[in-house]
Structure formats: structure tokens, C-alpha cells
Amino acid sequence: MALRVLVVEDDAVNRRFIGEWLIGQGHECLLTSSLAEATTAVQQRRIDLCLADLRLPDGDGRDLQPLLAEHVPLLLMSGDRPEPDGAWLQKPLTITVLTAALQGICAKASLDDPLPAAQLPDLDDLAAGAALGAGLSVLGGLRDLLRVELERDGDWITPARIADEPLAVRERLHQLKASSALCGLPRLHSATHHLYAALIANLDWPESFAAWQLAVSRAIKVVAQNRS
Numbered sequence: 141m142a143l144r145v146l147v148v149e150d151d152a153v154n155r156r157f158i159g160e161w162l163i164g165q166g167h168e169c170l171l172t173s174s175l176a177e178a179t180t181a182v183q184q185r186r187i188d189l190c191l192a193d194l195r196l197p198d199g200d201g202r203d204l205q206p207l208l209a210e211h212v213p214l215l216l217m218s219g220d221r222p223e224p225d226g227a228w229l230q231k232p233l234t235i236t237v238l239t240a241a242l243q244g245i246c247a248k249a250s251l252d253d254p255l256p257a258a259q260l261p262d263l264d265d266l267a268a269g270a271a272l273g274a275g276l277s278v279l280g281g282l283r284d285l286l287r288v289e290l291e292r293d294g295d296w297i298t299p300a301r302i303a304d305e306p307l308a309v310r311e312r313l314h315q316l317k318a319s320s321a322l323c324g325l326p327r328l329h330s331a332t333h334h335l336y337a338a339l340i341a342n343l344d345w346p347e348s349f350a351a352w353q354l355a356v357s358r359a360i361k362v363v364a365q366n367r368s
Contacts, residue, residue, distance in 0.1 A: 146170045150173045150196055173196075216228035261326055262328075287359070
């Protein structure tokens, strides 16, 4: 199953070697050379695995752990002599070491607390592939089905409906959270999650509702464009 791997390595040769090997294995690779670049990548994209050098120009690879989603493994690399409890991959890395390190790591969609919708892309085929078990042949049909439902939802879920039928609206948003993640629509999934959470907690929701409306209209448009 394809993974989206964040590589944080300041040595250009090692960085290119790891990136080319990962791509050759069918994975997507985000190459960065510092904690600052890696932090930006984590904020903008879903990550399945982070492979980071222990010593970086602006800090320690272990500093990335708090930035990663709970389900995302952090594999550290170092050319230092291993300590008794040193949990890192010894450099220079080999294909054998990389293959063993990736075994058992599965792509997962983080459904619990996605990034703000504005930071996320409208479409993410890799996330959809992970959710569908690489069954991308059915993705177009699923997105078309969801687009039809979104056209209905955009008219049905209104401020008046939220006030009059809050339970029905929350149930539909709960369903839409799962279906938007399955179809690889990160912006829509995030907006739906945050509107649902606001309604559940009885928080002020107009701002979340406006973000959700925008995400719905964008999703309808981008799905239609990608099918034409």
C-alpha cells in the first residue's frame, strides 16, 4: 500500500537516495532538509510516516514527534555510534534496512482532528487509495455519487435546518465525515468535522458553517472537473 513519507535529511546525497528508493517502491515522498521545512510539510499534508535525521541544522529529529498525528510513526536516522537504548536506523542506510523499516507500516487517514480546511487540498488521491486499499478503479464512481449527495446537502443543510432539526443535521454530517475521507476530499472532510464538532459542543457555529459551505461548493466543482 502506498505511503506518503516525509523525509527530513540535511545531507543531499542521502536525501536523494532515500527519496528515489521510496518512489521506486510506489510511495509518495516529501523531501525536506530541516525542522522548519518539515514543520511546514506536516501542517499542509497528511503524512503516513516520517523518516528524520537525528541531527538537523536547526534542531533534533525527535522534536518532530509532537507535530505528528498520533498514528504517524517517526523513524530516526543517525550516523552516530548507537547508544544502548538508541532507537534509530544506523547510517549509511541500505535498501535492506529501509525495506525492513517500512514493513508493517500502513497508511491511515486521520479522522479525529484534521487540519483547518483552508490548509488542505480539495483532492487527495493517495489518501483515497489508502482508504480504499488501492482500489482506485472505483474512486471516480464514488466521487460522482458523493457529488450528487453534496448537491442535495448544500440545499438541505441550512441555518434554519440546524436550528429546527439539529439531530438530523448532525447525523448527516457524521456520515459525510466518513464518506469525504473515503473519497480523498481532505478540505471537505475537515470542514465537515469542525462544523459537526461545533454543533455537538453547542459552540458558535456560523463561521464553521460558512467554511463548510465553501468546502462543499469546491468539492462539487473539483469532482466534476476531474471527471470531464
